[in-house]
Amino acid sequence: MNFTPPLRQATLVKRYKRFLADVITPDGTELTLHCANTGAMTGCATPGDTVWYSTSDSLTRKYPHSWELTQTQQGHWICVNTLRANMLVKEALLAGQIPELSGYADLQSEVKYGAEKSRIDFLLKAEDRVNCYIEVKSVTLLQQGKGYFPDAVTERGQKHLRELAKIAENGERAVLLFAVLHSGIEDVTPARHIDARYAELMVQARASGVEVLACKASLSPEGLVVERKLIVNA
Incomplete structure (x- = not known):
């Protein structure tokens, strides 16, 4: 981008x-x-x-x-512009730069879904596989050498985890994708010390079948590029 x-x-x-x-x-x-x-x-x-x-x-x-x-x-x-995370991920999805999420023929943005009336960031479709729902979160908090999400209590983020868990339980593919937009972050951990409920819901979502991925971007005044995959801790 x-x-x-x-x-x-x-x-x-x-x-x-x-x-x-x-x-x-x-x-x-x-x-x-x-x-x-x-x-x-x-x-x-x-x-x-x-x-x-x-x-x-x-x-x-x-x-x-x-x-x-x-x-x-x-x-x-x-x-720090959180709008850029979705722009970066959309470009990467269309270019096949995230192997785990490649092979889909159709990409839709901001699609309404779920019992709590949410909008999924991206919905991927293909004739030969189940739909893939992707929620993108921007990660910029670095503390004691660790990357954390969220940086404040997020009821909206909690809702998204509940919605994704339902998608996975219903047999479709649900993905929480952390876009790491801080050059000093090398892994991502749920910020239990900031939002304990979010951390708990993330554990539950993973147990329900939600996939949790993290991609780090290289950053410069010229643009952003998805660089590599990072580990997401429990």
């Missing part, structure tokens, strides 16, 4: 009101960026970090600049 044109850089002053961040560009210009990440962004938004942002050509946007990447003072690269 390419950033066209390539991103521009600035220095983070502060993030506030969840959706906004103030930065200073190399020439001293002060800008307010839109932040598409509603999570805690722990370790992703330290004042003084380098921010890489895109600019929309829309004339109706109040904040035309969007925060895409953080380059931390420790040298890590993080994609």
